Amino acid sequence: MGIVALKKIGTHLMVAMVLLAAVRPAHAIPAFARKYGLPCSACHEAWPMLNNFGQTFKDNGYQLGNDRDAPIYQQPGYWPIMFRVTPTWHRESTKRVPVDKVPGNKSSGLVESTVTASGFDVGGIDIVTAGTLYKNISFFVQPFIGNSSAGLAQAWVRLDNLVGSHWLNFKMGKFELDEPISQERALTINNTGALYYNYFFTPPGDTNFFTGIGNLQLGAEVSGHSDNDYTRYSVAVVSSNNGLTGLPSNQTYDVYTNLNQGFEVPGLGLQRVGVYGYFGESPTFFQTTGGRPIPGTGMGNRSFYRAGAYGQWYFGKFDFQTFYMHGYDNVFLGNSVPANQPSKLPVGAVGPSWNGGFVEGHYDYNPRLILISRYELIRMSREANPGMRSNAGNLDTWTVGYRWYPIMNPRAGLAWVQEYSRIVNAGTAPLSGKDDINNSYLMGFDFDF
Amino acid sequence: MRIKISLAGGAVVFVSLLLSLTAVAQQTHVGNLAGNASHGKALYQRYCIFCHGAYGDGTGDSAPYLDPKPRDFTKATFKCRSTPSGSLPLDSDLYDTISRGIHASGMPSWKPLTRQERVDLIAYIKSFSPRFQEEKPAAPLPIPPEPPTSAESVKRGAELFQSMNCWLCHGKEGRGNGPSAASLTDSKGYPITPFDLSGGTRFKCGESDEGLFRDLTTGLDGTPMPSFTDAMKPDQIWDVVHYIHTLRAAAKGRPSPAQAEPKAE
Numbered sequence: 131m132g133i134v135a136l137k138k139i140g141t142h143l144m145v146a147m148v149l150l151a152a153v154r155p156a157h158a159i160p161a162f163a164r165k166y167g168l169p170c171s172a173c174h175e176a177w178p179m180l181n182n183f184g185q186t187f188k189d190n191g192y193q194l195g196n197d198r199d200a201p202i203y204q205q206p207g208y209w210p211i212m213f214r215v216t217p218t219w220h221r222e223s224t225k226r227v228p229v230d231k232v233p234g235n236k237s238s239g240l241v242e243s244t245v246t247a248s249g250f251d252v253g254g255i256d257i258v259t260a261g262t263l264y265k266n267i268s269f270f271v272q273p274f275i276g277n278s279s280a281g282l283a284q285a286w287v288r289l290d291n292l293v294g295s296h297w298l299n300f301k302m303g304k305f306e307l308d309e310p311i312s313q314e315r316a317l318t319i320n321n322t323g324a325l326y327y328n329y330f331f332t333p334p335g336d337t338n339f340f341t342g343i344g345n346l347q348l349g350a351e352v353s354g355h356s357d358n359d360y361t362r363y364s365v366a367v368v369s370s371n372n373g374l375t376g377l378p379s380n381q382t383y384d385v386y387t388n389l390n391q392g393f394e395v396p397g398l399g400l401q402r403v404g405v406y407g408y409f410g411e412s413p414t415f416f417q418t419t420g421g422r423p424i425p426g427t428g429m430g431n432r433s434f435y436r437a438g439a440y441g442q443w444y445f446g447k448f449d450f451q452t453f454y455m456h457g458y459d460n461v462f463l464g465n466s467v468p469a470n471q472p473s474k475l476p477v478g479a480v481g482p483s484w485n486g487g488f489v490e491g492h493y494d495y496n497p498r499l500i501l502i503s504r505y506e507l508i509r510m511s512r513e514a515n516p517g518m519r520s521n522a523g524n525l526d527t528w529t530v531g532y533r534w535y536p537i538m539n540p541r542a543g544l545a546w547v548q549e550y551s552r553i554v555n556a557g558t559a560p561l562s563g564k565d566d567i568n569n570s571y572l573m574g575f576d577f578d579f
Numbered sequence: 580m581r582i583k584i585s586l587a588g589g590a591v592v593f594v595s596l597l598l599s600l601t602a603v604a605q606q607t608h609v610g611n612l613a614g615n616a617s618h619g620k621a622l623y624q625r626y627c628i629f630c631h632g633a634y635g636d637g638t639g640d641s642a643p644y645l646d647p648k649p650r651d652f653t654k655a656t657f658k659c660r661s662t663p664s665g666s667l668p669l670d671s672d673l674y675d676t677i678s679r680g681i682h683a684s685g686m687p688s689w690k691p692l693t694r695q696e697r698v699d700l701i702a703y704i705k706s707f708s709p710r711f712q713e714e715k716p717a718a719p720l721p722i723p724p725e726p727p728t729s730a731e732s733v734k735r736g737a738e739l740f741q742s743m744n745c746w747l748c749h750g751k752e753g754r755g756n757g758p759s760a761a762s763l764t765d766s767k768g769y770p771i772t773p774f775d776l777s778g779g780t781r782f783k784c785g786e787s788d789e790g791l792f793r794d795l796t797t798g799l800d801g802t803p804m805p806s807f808t809d810a811m812k813p814d815q816i817w818d819v820v821h822y823i824h825t826l827r828a829a830a831k832g833r834p835s836p837a838q839a840e841p842k843a844e
Contacts (some may be wrong), residue, residue, distance in 0.1 A: 166685065167629065167630060167641030167644055167645050167685055168626075168629060168630075168641070168687075169628070169629040171624075171625045171626070172625065172626050172629075181691075182691040182692070183626070183689065183691040183692065186690075186691040194680070194687035194688070195680070195687070195688060196680055196681070196682060196683065196684065196685070196686070196688075197682060197683050197778075197780075197781075198684075198685070357690060358690040358691050359691050394693045394694065394695070396695070397695075399693050399695070399696065400693050496624070497624060497625045539629065539640055540629060540640065
């Protein structure tokens, strides 16, 4: 009962987190533009993606450092809040979905069919209030309001420039990890292509509560950077609850770190390379009462990690982001077996491992138009169970699109977006075991104010 | 025929020389980096246009909400320079300003841009004013070595702060609230507030003593802050620099040499 419930909880959590991430739009923050009179393009290569100036501003605790950062310098009516809404029309098509042969008659048997849905939609409202409570004390609060859900995406406070140095900052609360390439600031928003899948990947059959570095986490972070932000580091200690409030799973702590270095190449501009790693433990069973797991009592912890390297490369109006990840989960996590029942491990079971990555390219025609393309893949290098297909979990996605910003000023931003994305999950069609394929097309507005 | 050819050749050479001289005047160099105005234009449109305006005249969309107002590049009048009052700035002066920002204004530090990008921006900014084609910047004003700070130096600085009428604008305690402060305007007629010498960690054009010395010698063009290079000797200017430091310490409630000395009246 315990492990079954655990699996269910794990599955539900993973689905909830991925869906939440999928519908949660990334953010740009006109509240800052209003405060400082700067256009979106000053901080964003194309909002919401940050350029180095914007990253520096963020790393400085949302401060420009010109002694106008503290709220006392703002008009009393200034309210550091931003709304972001994305009214769109989109079409979603999924191949090889198991459907009743006769609709409405569950005894008619299942066949695979392509399911297509389309229509107008609104992804939810993103609300962000952020800024400084005082000089060198910054904050960020982001409630999320979806069509059928609401929650707290981020909430943190940060002590900036401790001992008068950019090299020491302390943040605590719920926050986005200092990801190599920010999931929160992804340029694409469609159902299939909004995610960096490597950030949310766990192998098929795996019940690791941690579902990826793309999830917002609860913890504390120490970070620092050079004056021009070329050199950056961050180390975060987070509760191993996968960012869920209420301490639902475990009482241990995970560690995430990211180090990166920018350098100038004559004629090309700023380039950046970095390495990162997330190292943690996840429970394999719970204390139970009447067979039901007691939240927060995760036991039988087993280890896992995600680690890799990345780069950001600029060639005039072109830029590329390259990302690599290697992942590993302990054999008990990979096989959904409680660590106190090792006899349940299949013969030949091992800890699953995989490699993944993506290349995302941008062409900045000008600050108002950016073309986007991305290819992402995941390849299992070792399945948890020798009985599994060797490619179970492999994934390929392609995304193309553009964002055009007819309005971009210190008060508001409006983008017209069109995107197409396709994902192929190898061998995961429930009936035939063939590839599961999703196609997503989206066009619409993305605006904030 | 030969004479005609020679005349024509001479004319070509003359025009070429003229053009090349013009080009030289427009060139931008900081260290071993040369500015590219066309690259700078793209950067300007991304980072600068909303304050400084499409024509560089300081009338961007955000300008009405900023205090002090953004610089009007068409006038080629710059606050932070190493050159005498009224002179064009050096390229390195503009580079320093872009890199450092202007303290207590809407102009942030653009150090996150690459060095080449900053030099490209300067090349484009210079294209807004014909002065950069017609004139050359004067030689930088020298900054002699700083003498040691002493109670005597601070006392002399306090007396100069009084006798040079610095307090009329900056106030007796350097808070920027002197009797003339409310009536001050910049060169375009916009109200301007004297710098609060008692607060913050930096001055308008930098945080070093040398930077403050330079501000006193060059003046801040486009503002009521004059050059004192003719009114005071270098040692006297250093005395004022030392005194200004005590204003900041006094404002923070720390013991300072100024508190041990008679206050400027």
